Amino acid sequence: MAGYDAIIIGAGMSGLYQLIKLRELGFQARVFEAGTGVGGTWYWNRYPGCRFDSESYSYGYSFDKELLAEWHWTEHFAPQPETERYLNRVADKYDLRRDIQFSARVKACDWDAVAERWTVTLESGEQASARFLITAIGALSAPTLPNFPGMDSFRGQSFHTGLWPKQPVDFAGKRVAVIGTGASGVQTIQEVAKTAKELVVFQRTPNWCAPLHNGKIPAEEMAEIRKEYDAIFKRCEETFSCFLHTADPRNTFDVAETERRAFLEKLYRERGFGIWVGNFKDMLTDRAANTYVSDFIAEKIRGRVKDPQVAEMLIPRDHGFGTRRVPLETFYYEVYNQPNVRLVNSRATPIERITPEGLATSAEHFAFDIIVYATGFDALRGAFDRIAFTGVGGQPLKDAWAEGATSLVGMMQPGFPNMFMLLGPHTALGNIPRSIEFNVEWVSETLRHMRDQGLRVADAKAEAMETWMTHVMDLARGLLSMEVDSWMTGINRNVAGKQTRIVARYTGSAPEYRAWANRIAETGYADLAMR
Numbered sequence: 001m002a003g004y005d006a007i008i009i010g011a012g013m014s015g016l017y018q019l020i021k022l023r024e025l026g027f028q029a030r031v032f033e034a035g036t037g038v039g040g041t042w043y044w045n046r047y048p049g050c051r052f053d054s055e056s057y058s059y060g061y062s063f064d065k066e067l068l069a070e071w072h073w074t075e076h077f078a079p080q081p082e083t084e085r086y087l088n089r090v091a092d093k094y095d096l097r098r099d100i101q102f103s104a105r106v107k108a109c110d111w112d113a114v115a116e117r118w119t120v121t122l123e124s125g126e127q128a129s130a131r132f133l134i135t136a137i138g139a140l141s142a143p144t145l146p147n148f149p150g151m152d153s154f155r156g157q158s159f160h161t162g163l164w165p166k167q168p169v170d171f172a173g174k175r176v177a178v179i180g181t182g183a184s185g186v187q188t189i190q191e192v193a194k195t196a197k198e199l200v201v202f203q204r205t206p207n208w209c210a211p212l213h214n215g216k217i218p219a220e221e222m223a224e225i226r227k228e229y230d231a232i233f234k235r236c237e238e239t240f241s242c243f244l245h246t247a248d249p250r251n252t253f254d255v256a257e258t259e260r261r262a263f264l265e266k267l268y269r270e271r272g273f274g275i276w277v278g279n280f281k282d283m284l285t286d287r288a289a290n291t292y293v294s295d296f297i298a299e300k301i302r303g304r305v306k307d308p309q310v311a312e313m314l315i316p317r318d319h320g321f322g323t324r325r326v327p328l329e330t331f332y333y334e335v336y337n338q339p340n341v342r343l344v345n346s347r348a349t350p351i352e353r354i355t356p357e358g359l360a361t362s363a364e365h366f367a368f369d370i371i372v373y374a375t376g377f378d379a380l381r382g383a384f385d386r387i388a389f390t391g392v393g394g395q396p397l398k399d400a401w402a403e404g405a406t407s408l409v410g411m412m413q414p415g416f417p418n419m420f421m422l423l424g425p426h427t428a429l430g431n432i433p434r435s436i437e438f439n440v441e442w443v444s445e446t447l448r449h450m451r452d453q454g455l456r457v458a459d460a461k462a463e464a465m466e467t468w469m470t471h472v473m474d475l476a477r478g479l480l481s482m483e484v485d486s487w488m489t490g491i492n493r494n495v496a497g498k499q500t501r502i503v504a505r506y507t508g509s510a511p512e513y514r515a516w517a518n519r520i521a522e523t524g525y526a527d528l529a530m531r
């Protein structure tokens, strides 16, 4: 069995940076990646219109000044092919592929208490061992399909947005169904509507969407942005969720009506997440404030969708603005003014089965050439549940997490020594690359400390985990988002056991999260048992 200092699972944004840092430390590392190329999210999600909602220049790695000086983001919100190219460029520049094994899906990881090493088993049966195991398996990387009867019988083409084929899919002249209206569905719908002969959108729950206001970045503007990189990354370090936007310090009703309205109008005209994370500071905790903003967005929807009945169908009734992830859109609502697009309320008339020709709801049968499942992911812990991890005494991680996932700062779990999770449950998410860089650097510093002190094993202490989890639970109290079903509250109706709302993510600020993790290092790793 091949042996390494460290095994990293996943060659997405976190796995690639972790490999670079391990090499700097002189560690021999191996990356196992299920795909045939690097990129993770940007490798698998190739659906039409896929892009991030973070400003491109706040999204790339901040550690490589040379690359920052060279790379030209062509749009304020770069499309998937560009981000995939960017990550391939990083892999080329650092010659990362020589340590990455592709088409290598990890099936099991077992802690060997005698050897004090991890044994990693691939689906192919191949095994490797390492002192350290680092999961870089993503927070939204385990795609889930509905459980409709007859799904295998469909004679046309069907795709999940998160498992999109490499060869382009041509929608021109086709009859297309899109099931799901989260961030992936919204981006797909607005793109497919351009060429499909007929597009039927099956919406179970409408989401509050807001304009992205994307635009090209000409060379001169990119040159100006490059000069601002230090300030951009400093800002991301200071804001609540690492975006360029952060909450307005005022409460909604402390501001006079005319000014309040003008502020929302301004946010609605601005690029990116300002309307969500840059809104009045009480919008996500105060019901009346949230209703005020929701009413504002509802008026915008009514103003953009011509058919009043369709407009009402697109306005959420069961949750307020921003209490679920806000999909950013580009003429999404206007799509429903097109004669080739129809919206179906699949709560009123649920999809009952997939047929060879299309699908049947409780009200009618539809014929399709293509069905797109934009049905989301088994989020946060889902990617962990798909690998059989066993820790000290052969305890499965699933058992340790039977009452809900736990961790110490999202990165370690007691009883799973020398295992580090880069985007584990209860890590700060937000503008994800910023969180990734922090976590990779925290893990790398921990490994450096162990090496310098001649330590072989590190395990999180149970009491440290409990203190951290109490903090996580306390933070979630009073948030309106905790009253709503979404992946952010651990709900996935397509997965058994994920029907009850839980505190599934870290809801505090990224600076607060980082302070907690840094305190662990500053106190000489008192929260970890090391030997």
Ligand code: NAP
Residues within 6 Å of the ligand: 051, 052, 053, 054, 140, 146, 147, 161, 179, 180, 181, 182, 183, 184, 185, 187, 202, 203, 204, 205, 325, 328, 346, 351, 374, 375, 376, 377, 487, 493, 494
């Ligand atoms: P999602 O937000 O979980 O949306 C899944 C959609 O599928 C929902 O509309 C859901 O309806 C529907 N659905 C699932 N099962 C269904 C069923 N059996 N019958 C009918 N409808 C069903 O997933 P996502 O859109 O892939 O997004 C997940 C997250 O990934 C986002 O919140 C975001 O964080 C990230 N993402 C980001 C971007 C970006 O940066 N622009 C793009 C895509 C994704 P219900 O709501 O009723 O369950």
